[in-house]
Amino acid sequence: MTSHETACLLNAGDRDARVKITIFFSDKDPVGPYEVTVPARRTKHVRFNDLKTPQPIPKGTDFSSVIESDVPIVVQHTRLDSRQDANPLLSTIAYSSSD
Amino acid sequence: MTSHETACLLNAGDRDARVKITIFFSDKDPVGPYEVTVPARRTKHVRFNDLKTPQPIPKGTDFSSVIESDVPIVVQHTRLDSRQDANPLLSTIAYSSSD
Amino acid sequence: MTSHETACLLNAGDRDARVKITIFFSDKDPVGPYEVTVPARRTKHVRFNDLKTPQPIPKGTDFSSVIESDVPIVVQHTRLDSRQDANPLLSTIAYSSSD
């Protein structure tokens, strides 16, 4: 939930997925949504540090993300924990939502 | 399920979440509930060692926690395993419950 | 799914949980069920190597387990991967089933 580095999005369906990512903090209003398209039958890696619009995500600040999609996708987060020797942490959640 | 260090709570909704945490043990009655509020559209880190009311959680004792909220929240546990070189373990469960 | 060392069972309810564990293999019939009781409002650690009835689980053999309970419980597996430097792996699944 803190400093997630990347999210891998899988769209196994036949329609492009319009994905909206919102970032939440402990002490300020959320930012976003950041919009990403995952083409039909493709995966997409999202690096949170690369998200620039509507604004870059503050660095050095823990955050949580909520990912919404107009077609069912699978989301997998990978996090590098900077307190350790770069142990990757993996967490998988399947999202299925509609407009 | 043992010695969870922290839980990160995400309330992505528009209403404050009233959260109750109950701690279970293998050999004695559960303690709690510990009450925490997660403001609307905010995250909150909970360190179990910081929970003091109604009573501190016994140290050095394995425990499990049940987290209840009056609005849907997302809970992510992080555990430091003291038997190892502080390998963090990550587990994500989404809770959605109502009063 | 291989060589799970322990399972932590949480029964947050008010009725004792009668739990049946069945062990599956790649090349022979499953064994079990092993029966365990988790008292109401208690946790219980199960070490698979300690399961002796109806028969000890073969050592050095990968296996998978299915855990059934007559009341809802939460199950968390911890595995020590002997190929590594004892990295614990954590996996949480909530089971809710009835007789």
Next chain:
Amino acid sequence: MTSHETACLLNAGDRDARVKITIFFSDKDPVGPYEVTVPARRTKHVRFNDLKTPQPIPKGTDFSSVIESDVPIVVQHTRLDSRQDANPLLSTIAYSSSD
């Protein structure tokens, strides 16, 4: 979601499971389905590098997999992260689908 090494499939039921695995990429069409049978009441380890028909999975390319079965099975992925000192990552998802 990247370079999964193996998947462990558990078929706890009384009917053989016909399993189809499809591999997705970020920049090209998915390949598959790769077909695997998991006998009734058995486990099966699948190494993705061993999948040869209809075509070997490209090496050195990140991919995601979708696993479909004609009877309910449990799937557990283990991944070796080659960027690290072979830290295994574990992720469990239960699949329940019908034809």
